[in-house]
Structures are given as structure tokens and as C-alpha cells.
Amino acid sequence: MAPQVFSLVDIPLLLFLAGFETLLSADNSLAMAMIAKKLQPIEQKRALFIGIWAGLIFRLLAVIFASHLIHYPSIQVIGGIYLVFLATRHFFPSKETKPARSFWGAVALIELTDLLFAIDSILAALALVKSFDANVSSKLWLIYSGGAIGLVTMRFAAAYIVRLLHHFPRLEVMTHIGIAIIGLKLIFEPILAAPVDWIFWPILITTLALGFVKKTKNR
Numbered sequence: 001m002a003p004q005v006f007s008l009v010d011i012p013l014l015l016f017l018a019g020f021e022t023l024l025s026a027d028n029s030l031a032m033a034m035i036a037k038k039l040q041p042i043e044q045k046r047a048l049f050i051g052i053w054a055g056l057i058f059r060l061l062a063v064i065f066a067s068h069l070i071h072y073p074s075i076q077v078i079g080g081i082y083l084v085f086l087a088t089r090h091f092f093p094s095k096e097t098k099p100a101r102s103f104w105g106a107v108a109l110i111e112l113t114d115l116l117f118a119i120d121s122i123l124a125a126l127a128l129v130k131s132f133d134a135n136v137s138s139k140l141w142l143i144y145s146g147g148a149i150g151l152v153t154m155r156f157a158a159a160y161i162v163r164l165l166h167h168f169p170r171l172e173v174m175t176h177i178g179i180a181i182i183g184l185k186l187i188f189e190p191i192l193a194a195p196v197d198w199i200f201w202p203i204l205i206t207t208l209a210l211g212f213v214k215k216t217k218n219r
Contacts, residue, residue, distance in 0.1 A: 005138040013132055017125055017146035020208075023175045024124070028055065028117040032110050043103045051110035058111075058118035059147045073190035079123045080186025086120055087180035091173075120179065121147065127182045131197045167214070174211030178204055 032051045036044040125143045130136050165172050185200045 003138060004141045005135075006141075009132060010139070010142060013128070014142055014145060017128055017142060018149040020124065020128070020175075020178070021121060021146045021149055023171070024117060024121050024179075027172070027175075028113065031113050031117070035106055035110050035113065039103060039106050043106075047103065047106050047110055050107050051114055054111045055114040055118065058115050059121065062118040062122040076186050076190055079119075080127075080183040080188075083120065083123055083183030083186065084180050085183075086116070087176045087183065090176040123186070124179060124182045127186050131185075131195075131200065168212050170213060171211035174207050178207050181207060 032048055036047045036051075039047055122143065125146050126136060129139045129142050132139075181200070181204050185196055189196055
């Protein structure tokens with residue numbers, strides 16, 4: 001691993017990354033809870049416990065794996081396409097699946113969900129960090145820190161994030177739009193062979209800020 005570098009500009013980036021990871025972890029927690037809800041009460045805690053540890057392992061592996069592949073433009077484009085697909089799927093969800101037939105079937109589905117969220121989270125984090133510093137390998141501590149905050153959120157603060165999403169219904173939608181924006185950055189930056197940060201950051205920050213605007217009630 002390359003020597004890790006810290007600068008003052010990393011502080012706001014870490015806060016932004018932590019907030020973004022928190023929202024993604026809240027979605028992950030909700031997805032796991034919906035799967036585990038179909039199990040018996042005794043099995044629900046066991047399934048969620050396994051899911052949390054699987055999420056930790058998948059995120060650690062994703063950081064190690066993605067930190068190397070992000071330097072290859074073709075992999076970056078594929079990752080961007082995946083993020084756009086994942087965000088689009090939120091707005092066009094598939095039909096509800098049948099209840100899990102077994103405990104291990106639910107666990108397998110939870111682990112698959114963890115894997116997808118881990119890839120989603122790490123690709124988004126790499127894209128954000130790369131916008132500030134092209135030498136991503138020297139800023140891996142930011143990605144690890146953001147991922148750790150996301151995992152803590154997944155375990156302890158999911159209920160509070162659910163309340164936040166309840167008070168700001170647009171936030172979940174805007175977060176997924178933000179994921180799509182990050183995906184488009186990953187796609188077009190290698191194609192254009194030039195950084196697009198000058199348009200990427202204003203659009204992303206504006207999109208997420210709109211998520212905190214409450215809907216006006218019809219009188």
C-alpha cells in the first residue's frame with residue numbers, strides 16, 4: 001500500500017463521504033430488514049447478525065479490489081454503468097419476490113444484497129476521492145474511514161436514518177440520483193480524457209441538497 005497522505009481539504013471530503021456512506025448504509029439496512037422480516041423472530045436476529053459481518057467482509061474486500069482496478073479506464077466505465085443501473089433499478093423496481101423458504105436462503109439473499117451495496121459504496125467513494133486527488137492509492141484511508149462509518153451506521157444508527165428519511169422523503173430519491181451522477185462521471189471521464197469535476201461537484205451537491213427540501217403540503 002502506498003504511503004497515506006493527509007491534508008486539510010480531506011476533512012470536508014471525509015464529512016461528505018461519511019454522510020453519503022451513511023445514506024447508502026441506511027438503504028442497505030432497510031433491504032436486510034425487509035428480507036429478514038420474512039423469517040421467524042428467533043431467526044431474524046441471526047440472519048441480520050450474519051448479514052452485518054458479511055457486509056464488513058465484503059466492504060473490506062471491495063476496497064482492496066477496487067483500489068487497483070479503478071486505475072484501468074475500462075473497469076472504471078464498467079463500474080459507472082453498474083452504478084447507473086443500480087440507481088435506475090431503484091426507480092423501476094422488480095416485482096416483489098416470494099418469501100424466503102429457509103433461513104439459509106434468506107441469509108444468502110442478505111449476503112448478495114451486502115455484496116451489491118459494498119460494490120456500490122466503494123465505487124462511489126473512489127469516484128469522490130479521485131475528484132480531489134488523482135493518486136487514489138494515497139487516500140485509501142479516506143475510503144476505509146467512510147466505509148467504517150457506514151458500517152457503524154448500518155449496525156447502530158439505522159433507525160435514526162429511517163426517521164431522517166421519513167422527515168425528508170426526497171432524500172432517498174436524491175441519493176439514488178446522486179449515485180447515477182457518480183456513475184456518469186466514471187463513464188464519461190475516461191471517454192473525454194479530461195476531468196469533469198467543474199460540473200460534477202456543483203450538480204452532485206445541489207442534487208443532495210434538494211433532498212433536504214420538504215414537500216409542501218397541499219392546502
